[in-house]
Amino acid sequence: MTDWDKLRIFHAVADAGSLTHAGDVLALSQSAVSRQIRGLEESLGTTLFHRHARGLILTEQGELLFEATRKMSKNLETASARIRDSEEEVFGELRVTTTTGFGTLWLAPRLPALYERYPDLKIDLMLEERVLDLPMREADIAIRMKEPSQADLIRKRLMGVRMRLYAAPEYLKENGTPSSLADIANFRLISQAANAPQVSAGAALVRELNSLSPSSSFTINNYFGVLQAVVNNLGIGLLPDYLTEDFPNLVRVLPDVESAEVPVYLAYPEELRQSKRIMAFRDFVMEGIIAYRRNRSANALQ
Structure with a gap:
């Protein structure tokens, strides 16, 4: 014994x-x-x-x-x-990882509704560009800006995101609106640095915009910072298009300019397939994505 x-x-x-x-x-x-x-x-x-x-x-x-x-x-x-x-209830710690931009700008504002539904959850939200190892249990569930490569993960494609140019109405009123891509040279460009840890599609568009030699620029290492600069009238910013739902006052600049599509995936280890916490979080995020798609489609028809 x-x-x-x-x-x-x-x-x-x-x-x-x-x-x-x-x-x-x-x-x-x-x-x-x-x-x-x-x-x-x-x-x-x-x-x-x-x-x-x-x-x-x-x-x-x-x-x-x-x-x-x-x-x-x-x-x-x-x-x-x-x-x-736990077969009937949802409680306990859930470690969630995603990028700083998606976590602060899309996920965190929606979490109060999740806590209202499941008040005993203890969510540990880890925001970083580094991809945490789910099979090694560095996190329980991830939302990633590319399809996960590990074979032992359950994955679900949530949506596609494109990086686009936005500005605050006040900034455009004071500085005018560019009518062509070449006009960017006359405005302050706000973006992540091309060599910052970010999706390659966003980095490619940053390089293209910088090749136009904008008169002034401001770079910061996450989209939350880009958004704060844009809403405070600092310039024209390169931001993910999912922001338009929560920040409808942003004005899209140069509608023909955008990055390639960035796929957004939700992933978690196969061993957590039956976890009530995982299923509750997965279903909640999917509900939010469905609502986002519905709103985006309705706006496109207007």
Whole structure:
């Protein structure tokens, strides 16, 4: 038997106060229970019970160990109950990873509705351009700007994103509106740097725009920063088109200019297929994407 088995037997003996009664609970003979207690005492180098005619009494060291095994037993019971309950309920920690731009500009503003639905969730949102390793459990679920390469991941294509040029109405009122791509040279361009960690489609468009030698530029390493600069009238910014739903006042500049499509995927390990937390988050994101597509289609018809 392992040390875990010895601790389980010790706990039963301490709880029952008798080798015989503990043996009945554990379906073991009295001699087998006694042998495991002696083995545990030898491995710890201490006496755990005073033997009396009326039964067993814990020594001071035995009391300390019993307190520890009582906590272990309670934690195991709680975990077992949570596992059973999780078949019907959604709770616990969920580690989500995505890019800084998508996480701050699209996902985070929608999370209050998810928490309202599942108030016991504990979401750890990790925003970084580095692709975390899902099979190695660096995160539970990811939203990525390209199709995941690992074969042992469940993946779902959410939507396609294009990088486009936007500006605040006040900025255009004061500085005018470019009518051709060459006019960009007369405006301040706000973007990520072409060599910043970002999707290649966005980087390619940044290089093309910079080749026009804009009179002024401002670069920042994520789209949240680009958006803040745009809404504060700093210039014309290169931003993902999903922003138009939450920032309808942005004006699209040069409608014919856009990046190649960037596919957005949701992915999680095969082993988490039955996780209620994963399914709840996946379904919530899909609902948001469906609503976004519906709004975008309605706007396109207007």
